[in-house]
Amino acid sequence: MKTLRLTSNDRAILLKSSFLGRLPRSTSEAVIEDATVSTHEEDDVLFRQGDGIDEVFVVLSGLVRLYRVGKDGREADLAVLQAGEVFAESAIFLGHHATASARAAEASIIARLDGRRLRQLAVSNPDVAQAFIELLCHRSKMVEDLLAQDRLHTAPERVANYILSNCPSGSTSFSFRLPFQKNVLAGKLGLAPEALSRAFSKLRQSGVVVRGRMIEIRDRHALERF
Template identity: 50%
Template sequence: MNKRLMLNMRERAILTSMPFMAALGPQALARMMESVVVNHHETRDVLFREGEAARHFYCVLNGYVRLYRLNREGREADVRICGPGDTFNEWLLTAGDTYPCNAQAAEPVTVARFDLAKVRALAEEERDVARAVIHCLSTCVRSTLEVVANDRLQTAPQRVATYLLGHCPADCTSASIRLPFQKTLLAGKLGLAPEALSRAFSSLRQAGVTVRGRLIQISDVSALRQI
């Protein structure tokens, strides 16, 4: 189900603080906000499919969206998991006329949708928007390189450890973390099959990591850093 909504104060704050919007001047920001459409999707709703004509890029305001590819046999592979504040499809602002992957609501999700054609036209008129597009594309390239490097250089337990350490409070010796989503989504986010994620968690027990549903206890943060 796809419902069109009005922006609330929290969602407006998320939108205006995302990197693409944060650097815009008042005039350019106002014109960008005029083009925003907010939609709500239920779990497993498909936002778009690979190969469809590309008309929008998105910012997640609430919930999580899976970007994934399918092979000929119907096997799915997650490309990215997008949460609140994340944008996707912005690379289509400069090239590409079809969506390169599928997008599905992993849970009830609210997204802001931008019309690609309107933003391209706006970038021709507003220098701030043109600069924001360039910055956004640069960020996409850097993050993609980082993901590829981690996939090549880190083992599955190391990927999980890096994720957990990134969510530990600074200077803590132990920590308790609650995943914001199901472990199947974490597996996709880290580029792992669900069974590979389970094996990785099992191997991290030696570093004091215990898992109970979404709750993850880390008894020795320093040991986890040594993985």
């Protein structure tokens, strides 16, 4: 891990991030004033569940997995975060402890915003408070979605829903590129990699073609019925 300065590209991503993107430009510029940046290699651990942290993290590039570990060492993903996404935001309000561990799933660049300063801003500036509230609402909804998927759907159904969520509702046929390795997708969906593979091959008969990271949907409606 190496610490460095903010490039102008980094600034652009920060300003469009799921948190700062909700703020008026002047405010967000002020917030990133003292941001720090660090680079991490694949598999670097950013923090562990229970660690004391007082920062909010933003992915500038790369991929971060948020997970909990069971006592046998297995890791269950709670979220997979891409450029522009924010994480660990509740730690700064909740006893300054990480509620999960975080690890780079590929080489990544991460920005950190000081927790104390953000808390001050949240009281003095209603826009900042509002942005936090909306961010947290989205976070809750994300996790609720995951939980509901886990409890209601089988592996092929979860995969179908994931594909559909990456698919514009207009067109009947469509194709897109997975934003990460199948390995990581499996984790995000709460599946073993083998189960993901089998799910894909079951979906082939509903018109889903997988080649490498490219996913092709021949008939959106066949998938929805699934």
